[in-house]
Amino acid sequence: MKEEDKKKYANIYNNLALLYVKIGKRSKAYNSLRKAITLRESLLDDSVKIADYYLTIAKLYEEDKKYDKAIYYHLKRIKLLEKMKIKDGLTLSYENVGLLYSESKNDPLAIKYYLKAKKLLKEELSYENALRIINIENKIINMDTYNNNDDRIIDYYLETIKLLEDLNDDRASGMLAHFYMLVGNYYNYKEEYELAKEYYLKNISLREIAGDREFLILSYIHLLSLSDKLKENYENIKNKLDAIINSV
DSSP states (O other): HHHHHHHHHHHHHHEEEEEHTTTEEEEEHHHHHHHHHHHHHHHHTTTTHHHHHHHHHHHHHHHHHHHHHHHHHHHHHHHHHHEEEEEEEHHHHHHHHHHHHHHHTHHHHHHHHHHHHHHOOOEEEHHHHHHHHHHHHHHHHGGGTTTTTTHHHHHHHHHHHHHHHHTOOOOGGHHHHHHHHHHHOOOTTTTTTHHHHHHHHHHHHHHHTTTTTHHHHHHHHHHHTTHHHOOOOOOOHHHHHHHHHHTT
């Protein structure tokens, strides 16, 4: 079969597969996609299109919870994209594979691919990419591997704070304040009260700028909890809290 004919029939099979999915004939959809992939793989100069087909069939297997097969096609896609150095597609595939390994309870491989995605996102740091990085890290620390691992959790918090500080984007100020509070709570729990105070004050500084009244009240309450522990007079803090509460 000529190359142009292979491309044409591959597209036909791919479109048929999408149609079969819509009408619920998933077995026929798989068959059509496999035929499309076979034709595309025979075209040595058509790697990008093959990668797209790999993603389509992988997603189909994901929906059917056939994770081993989904991973197989995601990994084939990753191999091509790594060869072509297509970062956008790679980041998504790394995240997908990380999620699938996590669903399969294979934490080490899940973490491996999550960290690959995180590395690429950091290379082109933006507000949107920062959100994705935080989401990835949240998935990692919630794995059984790190369950109740305080050291890993505080590392995540502190790394996220540095990420958001480096980002220097006003849209992330609320999130940064939230992580200051989490770190303050962590050090308070660990009885490292000076460090807890430092992060509570950082949180308050951002909340004051934003005018977040409810969060500010909560922040001052946390700070006041250190008064007896540090043997300090926090009368001025109490007065500020009272003023905020009575400001309505």
